[in-house]
Amino acid sequence: MDPIIAASIAVALIFILLALGTPVFATLALSGATGIILVENLAFLMNRLKSFSYSSTATSTLTVIPLFILMGAFAHHAQIGRRLFDVANKWVGHMPGGLAMAGILTSAGFAATSGSSVATAATVGSVALPEMRKAGYDPALAAGSVAAGGILGVLIPPSVLLIFYAALTETSAGKMLVAGFVPGILTTIVFMAGIRLIAGRIMPRANLAPRSSWGERLSSTTKAWQVIVLFLVVLGGIYLGLMTPTEAAAVGAVAALLMLILELGSKVMPAVGESFRSTITTTVMILFTMIGAGIFSYFLTLIQLPQQLAAVISDSGVPPHVIIALFLLSYIPLGMFLDAFSMMVITLPIMFPTVQHLGFDPIWFGILCVKMCEIGLMTPPVGLNCFVIAGIDRQTPLPQVFRGAMWFVLMELFTVSLLFTFPQITTSLPNMMLGG
Template sequence: MIDFTGATIGFVLMLGMMALGLHVAVAIFLTSVLGAIVYFGPGLLDTFATQLWAVMNDFILTAIPLFVLLGELLMRAGVTQRMYSGLSTWLGRLPGGLLHTNIGASGLFAAVSGSSVATAATISTVALPELRARGYNERLVLGSIAAGATLGILIPPSVNLIIYGALTGTSIGQLFAAGIVPGLLLIGLFMLFIAIISVLLPGSAGALDEAAPWSEKMRSLRHLVPPLSIFVVVMGAIYTGWATPTEAAAVGVLMAVALAAMNKALSISMLHDAFLSTVRTTAMILLIIIAAFYLKFIIGILGVPQAMTSFVAAMDLTPLGFILVLVVFYLILGCFIETLSMMVGTIPIVFPLVVHMGLDPVWFGIFLVLMMELALITPPVGMNLFVVQGVRRTGSVVDVFYGIIPFVAVVLFAVALIVAVPGIVTWLPYRMF
């Protein structure tokens, strides 16, 4: 059995290897190997093959490449440009103009792509030239795109929620349902902030669009129907019990292929690029998951959960105090560690404490994803910040850093809301299931 000091040294060592640039999966796996050898000897390493086989035979994980492929196909099918144009017709007259379209388009694309990075890259490509030409405050534009893109890991289908469910044994259907209300809440908070800042600082947004006639607004809805249809079919199949998340993802892929054909974007080269990108992303994710499951196995037999539970119990923390500690912990960690590695590296250690404190696993999954959202937009390693700057290609990334600051405060406010009112997260999944 390991003690709290030994567990802490191992955890810090793993984070140190990640911070030095070692591949996430390698850092996690080496930490597991070191713990096994130090406490049990090299003979325990023979169990890795069994763990690898067990993880790769988990049916739910096959949903990951399918949802990644779904996002890749939609991104290459020309859906985003049409979707952005359709939303701008409806949202362009609000205070803040097209900044609201950035948030709305991010939320809608997130609902079918499941990836924050893909959302950031796609919306940046479409929005930046238009908003720059209209004289919007560039820092506010950059912040709105980077912040809106974080919705990709919260609004279902979310790859991060699938990984959390696989690592903790939590229902994927319940997690997807739990992400809907907080996702809509966060969209509303982002848009409310944009409206307020646009009224207080009129020069921050360009001139409002002329009010479009209702006939044009109704015609623009045809650009929103395809992504909404895919979302409704995929989520509806899961919630009604007609299909598992994996089967629903497969249906979504078929719909995306049909949509690409309708848009005359379907070709062998397009499919090749989508499949190749999907393989690269999936291989990276699954390699990290394999390492995380082995770490979970090793710390389980070492007694790390029991050691950590005893330490927390000795601190006599209330559930609220424990949550506040986690907020500070993930805020600091998110400034230095990439989100996926942070999530899979901490879940095996933190989740037993969550259970010990009596917190709802579904609620904690959404809380954790919100903290991952903050990690995506907090300097110096926030992934979305550099994706947006990479598409921008001019100026300094410092502009993105400044632009994101108020949106970080908005996400923190959303975290405070779900802590104060847990029903925001738990009401829908427990009504549906």
């Protein structure tokens, strides 16, 4: 069959299966398999699938994924999130919107131990939302700020999504993790500035908390020692070239386990068991998604579609930055219906060869992709972080959570514009890494 017709059938099958509620990994695998059969035959497909699942997932690079997830699970059970919120509240709680700003700071800190958006949103939400409700915060602002804070979990290293991008595109995992640091800090600052502007208009002065003394602030900061240790072990080890990402993740997981034992003592085993269960569940989901994406990507490579598309786009005369901007904007409608992992596995096999062909830095493009996936975590109807917050805060209806998150979507678009216009914000730190 003509490759273009086969590709059209395979892509149409993706939308049909997704509409029927088929899991993303199965959708991609079935669509890719169908395309391969149409272009070649069933015997060719079966021959390729003999060892495909093993060869596409049994790589040492992917070991970092369960290790970072496990580290975040241990950190969650060690109550690191609550301590971080207490520290952040001492520093900014007295400002207009201070508790919401403290939630953002807590999310940024916990993201440095987690790597998961949902885990960050759930952990910080369970701590910050009751405090904001008692202080009389606008429900939309409170819920939206925590949902937005959660997305820092997929940007600030160690981020599982950054590792996922590196695996899909064969980019340096260490450089991807380091590259997420400065954009993560920039996003945190933009969110806090936005909250300050919004809260200054909608919050009465009577709702402000008393200002803590400098002594109280400095003494409280010592409670955040776990985050500092994990951050230095993981990102410091990678940046200085002392450890590979996998080694850093292993050391970080062991350090987080010791913190959990120190926190819970003899009652640690149930928390350890739950951490292992959640790690296995998440890891299996990610690996199955990668297998499905690999089958579909193999079909696209077989018919040379990404390469042909890259050549057509390059010869079209459209400015390269306009092409990249259009690629990024396509994530907004996709994010309304798909999760971040699904968006990447569907789009990157088509987009990434074009990005390479146009000569753009894959690290820079990867951070921009993750930022656009973040927006999808806050947009209806399938904004996963908003659903998580609505589940935690039963008093705030889901539409109100989405309304509060829309302020932060605008802030995200502003941040993406800065990163798009000034690539050095993203690339300067990884380019200075020791040990490559």
